[in-house]
Amino acid sequence: MRKNILLLLIFFDMDTASVFKITNGEQFSREALKVFDFQSRKNPAYKEFLSLLKISPKSIRKIEDIPFLPIRFFKSHQIVSNHKKEERIFLSSGTTGMSPSRHFVTDLSVYQKSYFKGFEMFYGNPEKYNILALLPSYLERSGSSLIYMVNDLIKKSRSEHSGFYLHNFDELNEKILYLEEKKEKTLLIGVSYALLDFTEKYQFSLKNTYVMETGGMKGQRKEMVKEELHQTLGRNFGVDKIHSEYGMTELLSQAYSKGDGIFKTPPWMKIVIRDTEDALTLLPYGKTGGINIIDLANINSCSFIATQDLGKVHSDKTFEVVGRFDNSDIRGCNLMVV
Secondary structure (H helix, E strand, O other): OHHHHHHHHHHHOOOHHHHOOOOOHHHHHHHHHHHHHHHHHHOHHHHHHHHHOOOOHHHOOOHHHOOOEEOOHHHHOOOOOOOOOOOEEEEOOOOOOOOOOEEEEOOHHHHHHHHHHHHHHHHOOHHHOEEEEEOHHHHOOOOOHHHHHHHHHHHHHOOOOOEEEOOOHHHHHHHHHHHHHOOOOEEEEEOHHHHHHHHHHOOOOOOOEEEEEOOOOOOOOOOOOHHHHHHHHHHHHOOOOOEEEEOOOOOOOOEEEOOOOOEEOOOOEEEEEEOOOOOOOEOOOOOOEEEEEEEHHHOOOOOEEEEEEEEEEOOOOOEEEEEEOOOOOOOOOOOOOO
């Protein structure tokens, strides 16, 4: 009887409300261990992964000991931690001939709360902005989690000027100039190659507009190191800093950079770095290795993901993305090759 009550309490603690109330590291660790316990029992793919590693969930006492599921499992398995029917399946862009990652989202309200609270934390209420989106490679396919998020933020901006742009650069140019003249606060969010294409035709000296890039070239242009990309975009848009969004199909949370490629996470998301030679060993601050992500908003799939990105975490908990593993395919949001 006591065991059944304990299990009910553990399940109740998986209410996502507690995840979004995290304010410090101690709370994060406590919630992360609860989520791990839940997913180690309720997520078949993760449970099998732990079994193959011969790791008993009962042996995990601190978050540093939690094993991270390789992100490629989202290509080959249905990564879910409950038996609910999915409300939406998000698909990665992938590359030609590559299988896309699939994120089976059984509760869209969790995603909505995560991206709204994250955006609000770093930029304030979307109502303060005109949001212009230049995301052709995402608009031209179905199943993009980025399009879902940006579309909702556009609606929440409540501005008649907010909207998507495909290849209509002339119209986008006129809109930006109009909003600049009116001194209205604007966010231009775009995929890197489209922003470069746009500024080859038009150049600016922006005073009231943030420019945010969301990713690489998607096979449209030669890859650039992030520093070169930001220098080029900054010069062409006439801004000191280029902002960035770091997210991917397999996550329900995003990290943001307001310049220099230095990212911050919301309180329910954490980045740790693994040794490239030993996936179960974590590296200290300042060392470059594979990026592992704890995204507690992923409570209904898997919150512990080993990505194919390379990066490093600084002592103030900010992080950088410095590249990708050589043998991984380019996909997702904000994945650059160096």
